[in-house]
Amino acid sequence: xxxxxxxxxxxxxxxxxxxxxxxxxxxxxxxxxxxxxxxxxxxxxxxxxxxxxxxxxxxxxxxxxxxxxxxxxxxxxxxxxxxxxxxxxxxxxxxxxxxxxxxxxxxxxxxxxxxxxxxxxxxxxxxxxxxxxxxxxxxxxxxxxxxxxxxxxxxxxxxxxxxxxxxxxxxxxxxxxxxxxxxxxxxxxxxxxxxxxxxxxxxxxxxxxxxxxxxxxxxxxxxxxxxxxxxxxxxxxxxxxxxxxxxxxxxxxxxxxxxxxxxxxxxxxxxxxxxxxxxxx
Numbered sequence: 210x211x212x213x214x215x216x217x218x219x220x221x222x223x224x225x226x227x228x229x230x231x232x233x234x235x236x237x238x239x240x241x242x243x244x245x246x247x248x249x250x251x252x253x254x255x256x257x258x259x260x261x262x263x264x265x266x267x268x269x270x271x272x273x274x275x276x277x278x279x280x281x282x283x284x285x286x287x288x289x290x291x292x293x294x295x296x297x298x299x300x301x302x303x304x305x306x307x308x309x310x311x312x313x314x315x316x317x318x319x320x321x322x323x324x325x326x327x328x329x330x331x332x333x334x335x336x337x338x339x340x341x342x343x344x345x346x347x348x349x350x351x352x353x354x355x356x357x358x359x360x361x362x363x364x365x366x367x368x369x370x371x372x373x374x375x376x377x378x379x380x381x382x383x384x385x386x387x388x389x390x391x392x393x394x395x396x397x398x399x400x401x402x403x404x405x406x407x408x409x410x411x412x413x414x415x416x417x418x419x420x421x422x423x424x425x426x427x428x429x430x431x432x433x434x435x436x437x438x439x440x441x442x443x444x445x446x447x448x449x450x451x452x453x454x455x456x457x458x459x460x461x462x463x464x465x466x467x468x469x470x471x472x473x474x475x476x477x478x479x480x481x482x483x484x485x486x487x488x489x490x
Contacts, residue, residue, distance in 0.1 A: 260413035264478035277304035289381035289413030294327035318366025359385030382414035401427035409464035435485035
């Protein structure tokens, strides 16, 4: 028979072991709804989209609840997330529904399974990559790894969903890290070839390149960014989307016209959420 002290010791040891196995993508604890601005939408905005690199490993306690609050502040119809662990996205989606009443479908574009990044079990590590949240159902989901990811596996995902009441093909990507221009050029060629097949397309993502970078030429030939001041030879000032004051995050539009866009610095990532309100061209 095990004594009471022995039972408590055994229970404590099991808890420690479970925490060690579950890994770094840890639960937020009991989520508390963060207050939103008074003018925050009460429901999803039908013609609004957002892209956000949520930064991994920026995963301090409460970050997923904070990320959900950032998204709920703008309540987009479609959200493309990069550097996203599946478990983190699941929590963000749950927070959006149960704390803010915003219900989203989700599809994943994981490009690697890594316990160090995304927790899980050593024999079943969490998925890492892209994710798309959509208030409308999604079909035609594909997940493609680029033939050359650079220093880390990279890829794009695509779904068909609805924006402004019409079906649209939505892509979400994360290109190779900085100082890998040649790799990004190959990746954008792969992506652009797929985007070109659709007349009405939204491409969300972290391209790890400024608007004048040569590797983005293929994208500029197909689509315009939601920031009307931004382009390969911008006459205005591109609003930076990162903590180091570069524009790396884009909402490329094909068959849509931006009505409004915004960049919103966040304490929960080194990239800012970027949103745009659209209408059909």
